[in-house]
Amino acid sequence: MDPAQPNTRTPLSVGVRGSDRPLLARHVRLTFCRTRRRRILMRPETVMVPNGSGxxxxxxxxxxxTVDQIVAELGARYRTVPADEVRRYLTRLVDRRWVEVTDG
Structure with a gap:
């Protein structure tokens, strides 16, 4: 654990909770790629191109x-947002160390 962020957990094998607050890992950055004309997630020597909802x-x-707030925000933008899919997506990113979560 990072002493500057004592409540940070990574990785999670059981999944994220609704009260968790996800944030991009320190070495990860979300940016817009003009060549691809879409947002990309970058970390040293690796690039991920998430789909639109990702x-x-x-x-x-x-x-x-919080995860629950993210689900609610996406629900306001789109008609339906399966909360379990958002949690699974975030859990995969936490397991890969792209995202960290802090206890809510």
């Missing part, structure tokens, strides 16, 4: 929004 989820991973 990029929307990552955009809200700022450490302030």
């Amino acid at each position: 990029a929307d989820i990552l955009e809200l991973c700022d450490g302030r929004h």
Whole structure:
């Protein structure tokens, strides 16, 4: 654990909870790629191109929004957002160390 962020957990094998606050890992950055004309997730020597909803989820991973708030925000943008799919997506990113979560 990072002493500057004592409540940070990574990785999670059981999944994220609704009260968790996801944030991009320190070495990861979400940016817009002009060549691809879409957002990309970058970390040293690796680039991931998330689909549209994945990029929307990552955009809200700022450490302030809880997982439940992310689901609600996406639900306001789109008609339906399966909360379990958002949690599974975030859990995979936490397991890969792209995203960290803090206890809510």
